[in-house]
Amino acid sequence: MNSPTPLPPIKRIDPSRAPKVVDPRHDTLGAADAIAAAVAPGSSNRVERMRIDDLSIAYGTKPAVRNVTLPVREGEVLALIGPSGCGKTTLLRSLNRLTELTDTAVATGSITLNGDDIHALEATDLRRRVSMVFQQPNPFPMSIFDNVAYAIREQAARRPSKSALAPLVREALEDAGLWDEVGDNLDHPALRLSGGQQQRLCIARALASKPEVLLMDEPCSALDPKSTEIIEELITRLREKVAIVIVTHNLQQAHRVGDNVAFMYLGELVEYGTVEQVFNAPRAERTQNYVGGVFG
Amino acid sequence: MSTSTQPKVVHRRGKDTVKSWPLPDRIAYFSCWAVGIGLCLVAAGLILFMLNKGLQYVSLDLIFSNPAVGSDQSQTGGFLAPLLGTVILTLVGTIIAIPLGVATAIWIVEYGRPTRLARAVESGIEVVAGTPSIVLGIFGLLLFSNGIFSFMSFRALGGAVAGRSFLTAGAMMSLIALPLIFTSTREALQQVPAQVREASYALGKTKWSTIRKVLIPTARPGILTGTALGMGRIAGDTAIVVILLGATMQIEKVGSAPIVSTLRGTGSTLTSYVYNNSPAGEGNAPQKAYAAAFVLLLLVLALNFGIDILSRRSKKEIV
Ligand SMILES: Nc1ncnc2c1ncn2[C@@H]1O[C@H](COP(=O)(O)OP(=O)(O)O)[C@@H](O)[C@H]1O
Ligand SMILES: [Mg+2]
Numbered sequence A: 001m002n003s004p005t006p007l008p009p010i011k012r013i014d015p016s017r018a019p020k021v022v023d024p025r026h027d028t029l030g031a032a033d034a035i036a037a038a039v040a041p042g043s044s045n046r047v048e049r050m051r052i053d054d055l056s057i058a059y060g061t062k063p064a065v066r067n068v069t070l071p072v073r074e075g076e077v078l079a080l081i082g083p084s085g086c087g088k089t090t091l092l093r094s095l096n097r098l099t100e101l102t103d104t105a106v107a108t109g110s111i112t113l114n115g116d117d118i119h120a121l122e123a124t125d126l127r128r129r130v131s132m133v134f135q136q137p138n139p140f141p142m143s144i145f146d147n148v149a150y151a152i153r154e155q156a157a158r159r160p161s162k163s164a165l166a167p168l169v170r171e172a173l174e175d176a177g178l179w180d181e182v183g184d185n186l187d188h189p190a191l192r193l194s195g196g197q198q199q200r201l202c203i204a205r206a207l208a209s210k211p212e213v214l215l216m217d218e219p220c221s222a223l224d225p226k227s228t229e230i231i232e233e234l235i236t237r238l239r240e241k242v243a244i245v246i247v248t249h250n251l252q253q254a255h256r257v258g259d260n261v262a263f264m265y266l267g268e269l270v271e272y273g274t275v276e277q278v279f280n281a282p283r284a285e286r287t288q289n290y291v292g293g294v295f296g
Numbered sequence B: 001m002s003t004s005t006q007p008k009v010v011h012r013r014g015k016d017t018v019k020s021w022p023l024p025d026r027i028a029y030f031s032c033w034a035v036g037i038g039l040c041l042v043a044a045g046l047i048l049f050m051l052n053k054g055l056q057y058v059s060l061d062l063i064f065s066n067p068a069v070g071s072d073q074s075q076t077g078g079f080l081a082p083l084l085g086t087v088i089l090t091l092v093g094t095i096i097a098i099p100l101g102v103a104t105a106i107w108i109v110e111y112g113r114p115t116r117l118a119r120a121v122e123s124g125i126e127v128v129a130g131t132p133s134i135v136l137g138i139f140g141l142l143l144f145s146n147g148i149f150s151f152m153s154f155r156a157l158g159g160a161v162a163g164r165s166f167l168t169a170g171a172m173m174s175l176i177a178l179p180l181i182f183t184s185t186r187e188a189l190q191q192v193p194a195q196v197r198e199a200s201y202a203l204g205k206t207k208w209s210t211i212r213k214v215l216i217p218t219a220r221p222g223i224l225t226g227t228a229l230g231m232g233r234i235a236g237d238t239a240i241v242v243i244l245l246g247a248t249m250q251i252e253k254v255g256s257a258p259i260v261s262t263l264r265g266t267g268s269t270l271t272s273y274v275y276n277n278s279p280a281g282e283g284n285a286p287q288k289a290y291a292a293a294f295v296l297l298l299l300v301l302a303l304n305f306g307i308d309i310l311s312r313r314s315k316k317e318i319v
Helices: A031-039 A088-094 A123-129 A144-152 A162-175 A195-207 A225-238 A251-257 A275-280 A285-291 B006-015 B023-057 B080-111 B115-130 B133-144 B147-152 B166-191 B194-202 B207-236 B239-245 B260-264 B270-277 B286-318
Strands: A048-059 A062-073 A077-081 A105-113 A130-133 A213-217 A243-247 A260-265 A268-274
Touching: A031 A062, A031 A268, A048 A088, A062 A077, A062 A088, A062 A243, A062 A260, A077 A088, A077 A251, A088 A105, A088 A213, A088 A243, A123 A130, A130 A195, A144 A162, A144 A195, A162 A195, A195 A213, A195 A225, A195 B194, A225 A243, A225 A251, A251 A275, A260 A275, A260 A285, A268 A275, A268 A285, A275 A285, B023 B286, B080 B115, B080 B166, B080 B207, B080 B239, B080 B260, B080 B270, B080 B286, B115 B166, B133 B147, B133 B166, B133 B239, B147 B166, B166 B207, B166 B239, B166 B260, B194 B207, B207 B270, B207 B286, B239 B270, B270 B286
Parallel strands: A062 A268, A077 A243, A077 A260, A130 A213, A213 A243
Antiparallel strands: A048 A062, A048 A105, A260 A268
């Protein structure tokens, strides 16, 4: 080891080595200002559900997310894209404070839900309002009904009966487009469903608590093309009910389901804009290099 | 398919028989084979012997009558009391062991903190698992003869605490079952993928409700398997019975409270009955010993079978 000095804390990274929003050396198109304007509050007339403001997250001394500012708006699908390891999952998991389950994770900056600091909320309450679907389908080893009902049970002071839960379970399964396939077999173990059905069950489970924001971390990467298509249609339909943030490394998918796209690179937000703008007229050179050529 | 390559394959396969192996391999192969067959024969012989002797001597009369004092075998009655004793003692031991074993496994797997204490507890359980039951028995007698434990047994005529009862024996028996229940619960919990826990937290569940509603039901088949093994070990133990249960011929109640009187009292089990009636003990009624041993074997087999069905059923609900 040549340098005995420890890695600097995230907030004081040498600007020439780890630049802020956009690396000036690559900012040939004057992207920084345009993106700063795009992520600023009031840049859209839709209601803002969540706001990520100057968020940095590090695992120990290793930064994973650097000074990211992003809005999450009602009625929109925000697609987070970027190469593997650029901090998409970390950013997503910070929105419902799942990063807190990792001991080494340290965060600075602020995240709000409808204007309230999410750290002022109970984590359990926050996670019902900002629910999550993971990369691998992870249904519980119990019946289909219990998987969905589990999300709603205990929320009420008194334990709701099965018959009181049934309409809510049905509604969630319908929202997830799974009711027609499993409606007659609610007692079957969830693990006997196909991978695509399991993932839709996980979506139903996440929708059961009627969240305001739905987080999806590469929800189709473990699925076949047919299931992927079904879930993409579902996302497009759900947009009206719940604000969606979806992480994907599949650019075509981001193009198909996204309304807004955020491109991350090495933990930074490089580009943010509407799906047409980011794919057709990227402002930053690194975005051009990343999305360039994908659509012929 | 081309036939020209066929003979070659057949030829090569034909060469790879035991006959073509080098001599040391062949010797090793045949010794392993012989040992395997030998063990099977021993097991089969044991079961046939038990069946033969058991069926020869067992009768409903023996099962449903209590032991009695008598000068020859025709007057000494049956083994209803020891049979009940085995059931009671196994239940007491298991009822104590399940919550302890399951709770400890949950703490180790789900919390594991403080790390050193968790390690110490795990090694402690390993030590208990390796302790001969007669050591547990004698330690238990010492412990439960203390005045503060008089509620678990009774005071003898001189006022000394006897330390012998279904409760004290059951408490020590629970230590035999506990490591088995602990280990299989721990293994079952460790097999639950981390993603499942994360999914539960992501739905806004606390750690405790995740444990209660997701992890314990998932681990249930494992818990049941450990319980079956533990119950089998309790039902089969003799040392603790002889030292801590008293091995009295009948169930001797203490006081008049319905269940407590039995639990605080002494009795015997099928194992102590077998021992006492075998040529090794004083009863010298080998035929009754064979019959009781046979019933004990059936009991343990039935237990394993029952638990197997239960565990399979709860597995079916899961996958
Ligand atoms: N639990 C963790 N502990 C330490 N480092 C982590 C952990 N999770 C992710 N990282 C690191 O943080 C960076 C960002 O990871 P991640 O958010 O998973 O990226 P992405 O989802 O874009 O692939 C990576 O360098 C990764 O190695
Ligand atoms: Mg990821």
